[in-house]
Amino acid sequence: MNEELIKAVTSAYEANFGGQPLLVRAPGRINLIGEHTDYNNGFVLPAAVAHATYFAIGKSEDAGTCKFISLDMDQQYEVALADIKPLEQGAWQNYVMGVVSELQKRDKTVEGFNLVFSGDVPRGSGMSSSAALECGVCFGLNELFGFGLERVAMAQISQKAEHNYAGVMCGIMDQFASLMGKQDEALLLDCESLEFRHFPIVLEDYTLVLCNSNVSHSLASSEYNVRRQQCEEGVSIINEKLARVDSLRDVTLEQLDACKEEMSEVVFRRCKYILEENKRVETMTKAMENGDLEAIGGILKRAQQGMRDEYEISCPEIDFMADFANSREDVLGARMMGGGFGGCTINLVKAESEEAFIADLNAAYQQKFDKSITPISVKISDGVQLINQVQHA
Numbered sequence: 567m568n569e570e571l572i573k574a575v576t577s578a579y580e581a582n583f584g585g586q587p588l589l590v591r592a593p594g595r596i597n598l599i600g601e602h603t604d605y606n607n608g609f610v611l612p613a614a615v616a617h618a619t620y621f622a623i624g625k626s627e628d629a630g631t632c633k634f635i636s637l638d639m640d641q642q643y644e645v646a647l648a649d650i651k652p653l654e655q656g657a658w659q660n661y662v663m664g665v666v667s668e669l670q671k672r673d674k675t676v677e678g679f680n681l682v683f684s685g686d687v688p689r690g691s692g693m694s695s696s697a698a699l700e701c702g703v704c705f706g707l708n709e710l711f712g713f714g715l716e717r718v719a720m721a722q723i724s725q726k727a728e729h730n731y732a733g734v735m736c737g738i739m740d741q742f743a744s745l746m747g748k749q750d751e752a753l754l755l756d757c758e759s760l761e762f763r764h765f766p767i768v769l770e771d772y773t774l775v776l777c778n779s780n781v782s783h784s785l786a787s788s789e790y791n792v793r794r795q796q797c798e799e800g801v802s803i804i805n806e807k808l809a810r811v812d813s814l815r816d817v818t819l820e821q822l823d824a825c826k827e828e829m830s831e832v833v834f835r836r837c838k839y840i841l842e843e844n845k846r847v848e849t850m851t852k853a854m855e856n857g858d859l860e861a862i863g864g865i866l867k868r869a870q871q872g873m874r875d876e877y878e879i880s881c882p883e884i885d886f887m888a889d890f891a892n893s894r895e896d897v898l899g900a901r902m903m904g905g906g907f908g909g910c911t912i913n914l915v916k917a918e919s920e921e922a923f924i925a926d927l928n929a930a931y932q933q934k935f936d937k938s939i940t941p942i943s944v945k946i947s948d949g950v951q952l953i954n955q956v957q958h959a
């Protein structure tokens with residue numbers, strides 16, 4: 567728990583609105599493997615982390631109005647519940663209003679509320695600060711107004727908020743991980759059935775290190791949507807030529823090969839990556855459960871190649887960082903993490919050389935790109951939680 571942030575949101579709430587708010591913590595996530603498989607109905611292996619967004623939320627005396635304060639952006643926003651609509655792309659208010667709008671669509675009567683939030687999930691790092699914001703708001707409103715929603719429903723509502731208000735046609739991994747994470751455990755999720763299970767992450771004398779490239783490309787969300795469309799195109803070609811399938815999850819490499827002539831070379835490569843990445847979730851899960859660290863490292867390396875060459879969601883800075891890490895003896899494997907076009911690499915590093923690895927990588931990165939990486943230590947944590955016990959009638 568980040569006590570400083572809890573204090574900051576609590577005092578800002580009291581100063582602006584008075585009264586005692588509900589306090590909610592909503593974490594970001596890492597992803598061990600399974601990038602872009604979620605919207606293809608495949609498997610993913612994320613975990614919630616200690617980095618989180620903290621919320622102070624309470625009912626407003628004015629039942630028709632909401633006030634939001636983002637301490638990190640140093641901005642506030644006031645809107646009538648009847649006037650909720652998306653602002654320009656990228657606006658932080660969209661993540662809050664998107665959730666309200668999705669709740670309204672499901673006939674949940676959101677009344678006026680006040681909200682203050684602040685977080686330490688680095689934005690643009692691929693650690694899902696946006697899902698943390700959506701899930702925290704959804705959980706807070708559910709508590710405040712007693713909607714009785716289950717966590718899976720909250721993940722679905724938060725995902726829809728991202729589609730309809732932020733304009734990113736994301737899968738459900740990030741919201742699911744933020745809501746369903748468990749301390750020290752990985753979350754294996756089937757994105758079709760939404761069945762999931764947790765298992766312990768045991769890395770012996772290795773540790774996971776995130777290195778933020780501090781690159782966050784503006785094309786990330788548009789290219790994300792393009793990747794999704796390319797996968798859908800692949801599915802429709804397979805449907806026409808070969809067999810009735812709902813998603814790439816149901817397609818074999820043989821089937822894909824049989825349709826190669828009918829697809830553009832790009833669509834073929836995109837689909838191939840998804841099929842292989844989906845398989846990697848299965849092999850990674852086995853490797854982790856068997857404590858086979860070498861195998862885990864090898865999977866990370868192959869995933870990086872796939873993201874660079876087939877799915878084409880990497881960028882020069884990330885390629886450099888991953889190559890640097892993957893050429894070292896004290897690193898078992900490294901790859902880009904998250905949606906792509908910047909953000910972090912996830913590195914499986916010998917614990918005793920963590921510091922040296924970070925220092926060497928930073929020096930090389932600085933020399934090459936004239937900027938620094940930011941190391942982020944990973945602590946696997948519980949999902950969204952209420953952190954105080956205020957009773958609201």
Ligand code: GAF
Binds near residue numbers: 737
């Ligand atoms: C982003 C999306 F929000 C997720 O749904 C997922 O597709 C991820 O990119 C890539 O694995 O975080």
